[in-house]
Amino acid sequence: MLDSQHPLQPRLDEIIGGLRGLEGPLLPILHAVQAEWGHVPQEALAVIASALNISRAEVHGVMSFYHDFREEPAGTHLLRICRAEACQAMGGAALAEAAKARLGVDWHGTTADGGVTLEPVFCLGLCACAPAAQIDGRVVGRVDADRLEALLKECCA
Ligand code: FES
Numbered sequence: 001m002l003d004s005q006h007p008l009q010p011r012l013d014e015i016i017g018g019l020r021g022l023e024g025p026l027l028p029i030l031h032a033v034q035a036e037w038g039h040v041p042q043e044a045l046a047v048i049a050s051a052l053n054i055s056r057a058e059v060h061g062v063m064s065f066y067h068d069f070r071e072e073p074a075g076t077h078l079l080r081i082c083r084a085e086a087c088q089a090m091g092g093a094a095l096a097e098a099a100k101a102r103l104g105v106d107w108h109g110t111t112a113d114g115g116v117t118l119e120p121v122f123c124l125g126l127c128a129c130a131p132a133a134q135i136d137g138r139v140v141g142r143v144d145a146d147r148l149e150a151l152l153k154e155c156c157a
Helices: 009-019 026-037 042-052 057-063 084-091 092-101 143-154
Strands: 077-080 116-121 133-135 137-139
Touching: 009 042, 026 042, 026 057, 042 057, 042 077, 042 084, 057 133, 077 143, 084 092, 092 143, 116 133
Parallel strands: 077 116
Antiparallel strands: 077 133, 133 137
16 A cells, blocks of 8 residues: 555556456556556555455566566657567567667666667567567568668657
């Protein structure tokens, strides 16, 4: 339970109160919390666990299993690289390594200037144009290291 004066508490109570009656409420609550704050704040985990009568470790386990949830705020720009099969078969691993090297971060990392967060994603629906990436919501196909560089320059200019 958070201190009742904690700035998250009122909105967190509303979110949990509105969704806890659902069958399988944890995922909808986590999605709503991330939609509200851009990530799932550490302080929220214990509140959610307590409200659903599960352990904090269970909440954390679900967050780790689903790659959409992040524990820290994202950078200004969000770069997602597809890690699913069709993209892997078409150079997705090399693209992922190029992105990590270019940004100097690992998966879920954010560049030191807070500019770009790198996340894996599992199919962007652009399998025919693999390997695919998504930058600030825009899905792009046939991305290689050069195209990636151009996209980063475009978005971060
Ligand atoms: S497998 Fe990458 S877009 Fe579908």
